[in-house]
Amino acid sequence: MPYVTVKMLEGRSEEQKRALVEKVTAAVSETTGASEDKVVVFIEEMSKNHYAIGGKRLSDEA
Amino acid sequence: MPYVTVKMLEGRSEEQKRALVEKVTAAVSETTGASEDKVVVFIEEMSKNHYAIGGKRLSDEA
Amino acid sequence: MPYVTVKMLEGRSEEQKRALVEKVTAAVSETTGASEDKVVVFIEEMSKNHYAIGGKRLSDEA
Amino acid sequence: MPYVTVKMLEGRSEEQKRALVEKVTAAVSETTGASEDKVVVFIEEMSKNHYAIGGKRLSDEA
Amino acid sequence: MPYVTVKMLEGRSEEQKRALVEKVTAAVSETTGASEDKVVVFIEEMSKNHYAIGGKRLSDEA
Amino acid sequence: MPYVTVKMLEGRSEEQKRALVEKVTAAVSETTGASEDKVVVFIEEMSKNHYAIGGKRLSDEA
Numbered sequence: 184m185p186y187v188t189v190k191m192l193e194g195r196s197e198e199q200k201r202a203l204v205e206k207v208t209a210a211v212s213e214t215t216g217a218s219e220d221k222v223v224v225f226i227e228e229m230s231k232n233h234y235a236i237g238g239k240r241l242s243d244e245a
Numbered sequence: 246m247p248y249v250t251v252k253m254l255e256g257r258s259e260e261q262k263r264a265l266v267e268k269v270t271a272a273v274s275e276t277t278g279a280s281e282d283k284v285v286v287f288i289e290e291m292s293k294n295h296y297a298i299g300g301k302r303l304s305d306e307a
Numbered sequence: 308m309p310y311v312t313v314k315m316l317e318g319r320s321e322e323q324k325r326a327l328v329e330k331v332t333a334a335v336s337e338t339t340g341a342s343e344d345k346v347v348v349f350i351e352e353m354s355k356n357h358y359a360i361g362g363k364r365l366s367d368e369a
Numbered sequence: 370m371p372y373v374t375v376k377m378l379e380g381r382s383e384e385q386k387r388a389l390v391e392k393v394t395a396a397v398s399e400t401t402g403a404s405e406d407k408v409v410v411f412i413e414e415m416s417k418n419h420y421a422i423g424g425k426r427l428s429d430e431a
Numbered sequence: 432m433p434y435v436t437v438k439m440l441e442g443r444s445e446e447q448k449r450a451l452v453e454k455v456t457a458a459v460s461e462t463t464g465a466s467e468d469k470v471v472v473f474i475e476e477m478s479k480n481h482y483a484i485g486g487k488r489l490s491d492e493a
Numbered sequence: 494m495p496y497v498t499v500k501m502l503e504g505r506s507e508e509q510k511r512a513l514v515e516k517v518t519a520a521v522s523e524t525t526g527a528s529e530d531k532v533v534v535f536i537e538e539m540s541k542n543h544y545a546i547g548g549k550r551l552s553d554e555a
Contacts, residue, residue: 184377184422186310187393190473191371195401197294201305203400207373208300210392214385215377220299225252225291229473232445236370237468238456243449246360247315248496249331253308253339259480261338263491268334269311270486276327277319282485287438287477298308314535321418325429332424343423349376350419353535356507361530362518367511372434383542387553394548406547411500411539432546433501435517439494439525447524454520455497462513463505484494 184221185211192241193228200226246283247273254303255290262288308345309335316365317352324350370407371397378427379414386412432469433459440489441476448474494531495521502551503538510536 187207195203204224212219231241249269257265266286274281293303311331319327328348336343355365373393381389390410398405417427435455443451452472460467479489497517505513514534522529541551 186376188374188376189371189397190373191401191403197304199400199402200294201302203397204297204302205300206396206400207393208297210396211375211389214389214392215381216385217377222299224297224300226295228295232448233474233476235452235456235472237470238453238472240449240452242445247313249314250312251335252310252312253341257339259490261340262480263488265335265338266483266488267486268338269331270483272330272334273313273327276323276330277315278323279315284485286483286486288481290481321428324418325426328421328426329424332421346423348421348424349415352419356510357536357538359514359518359534361532362515362534364511364514366507383552386542387550390545390550391548394545408547410545410548412543414543433499435500436498437521438496438498439527443525447526451521451524454524455517458516458520459499459513462509462516463501464509465501 184223185215185217186223186225187211188225188227190227190229192234193230246285247277247279248285248287249273250287250289252289252291254296255292308347309339309341310347310349311335312349312351314351314353316358317354370409371401371403372409372411373397374411374413376413376415378420379416432471433463433465434471434473435459436473436475438475438477440482441478494533495525495527496533496535497521498535498537500537500539502544503540 207224208219208222211222234241269286270281270284273284296303331348332343332346335346358365393410394405394408397408420427455472456467456470459470482489517534518529518532521532544551
């Protein structure tokens with residue numbers, strides 16, 4: 184029963200999220216041998232002012 | 246000093262959440278031997294479009 | 308379908324962990340209305356050299 | 370730059386894990402529009418005594 | 432490539448968050464030897480009704 | 494009471510980890526206004542076969 188968390192910037196459409204969980208579930212099932220109905224996917228969205236690379240938030244970039 | 250995270254669908258009332266942290270804290274304290282005042286509980290809520298089982302989001306179910 | 312993570316220092320016995328997941332599951336089910344068989348509990352153990360309060364690891368305390 | 374965490378029971382082979390990260394990365398890239406080299410995957414393994422459904426650890430099942 | 436998550440109560444200003452990621456990144460780089468541009472920082476905010484110590488949520492304190 | 498998690502590749506020395514939690518705690522305290530004794534730091538180590546960028550695990554790189 185794999186549990187998958189996808190953390191990404193906010194802004195993807197519902198259609199993209201729908202496709203995301205479908206394709207990721209298939210990939211996890213195929214490679215781990217877990218049946219698809221046992222795969223759980225959580226989406227977590229970040230805002231640009233809560234995410235930094237190299238000490239600089241994306242919201243602070245020029 | 247146990248740290249407990251409860252991840253669940255949004256929609257519970259404040260009264261339910263208040264009871265949740267109280268009862269979970271008691272359960273953790275009783276079974277681990279940590280004193281109640283050392284137990285920390287975080288609640289994380291998910292929306293139905295960010296949670297999928299079997300490749301299908303709860304928001305996409307008929 | 309609540310997902311509960313209990314993060315605590317290593318060292319509890321199997322008996323304590325068995326009681327922990329049982330009591331926590333009951334507390335979550337009772338207060339959220341989710342049926343017990345839908346409650347998932349993960350235990351995560353920390354070692355004393357990977358856990359610090361006030362800038363000092365537990366393994367460094369006198 | 371999506372960050373993906375796959376939490377699953379220990380026991381998969383290195384070959385399975387290698388395929389897992391490859392396929393999941395492709396699925397995330399294809400559906401989110403992020404380039405593959407920006408996708409990060411973490412694998413977290415659980416042991417059967419640290420994972421419970423319905424208040425019962427997998428290690429305690431008959 | 433250290434990944435740092437800072438979980439804290441909501442309410443800090445943008446200026447505080449900007450300084451937080453800058454100073455934390457410098458501290459991680461200096462002590463781990465990772466270059467600053469490899470350090471990633473995530474900020475996660477909690478509300479007072481989702482955070483409890485000793486079985487009592489901060490929102491329930493007198 | 495900020496909670497900080499630092500996730501990084503295994504291999505740092507105890508001395509590095511000791512300095513890491515000390516410096517990170519100071520940085521968080523200074524920028525958020527939380528007192529140092531309220532800052533909690535968790536270290537989580539990854540192995541190279543459980544961490545992938547661009548679909549390739551670090552353990553599979555030439």
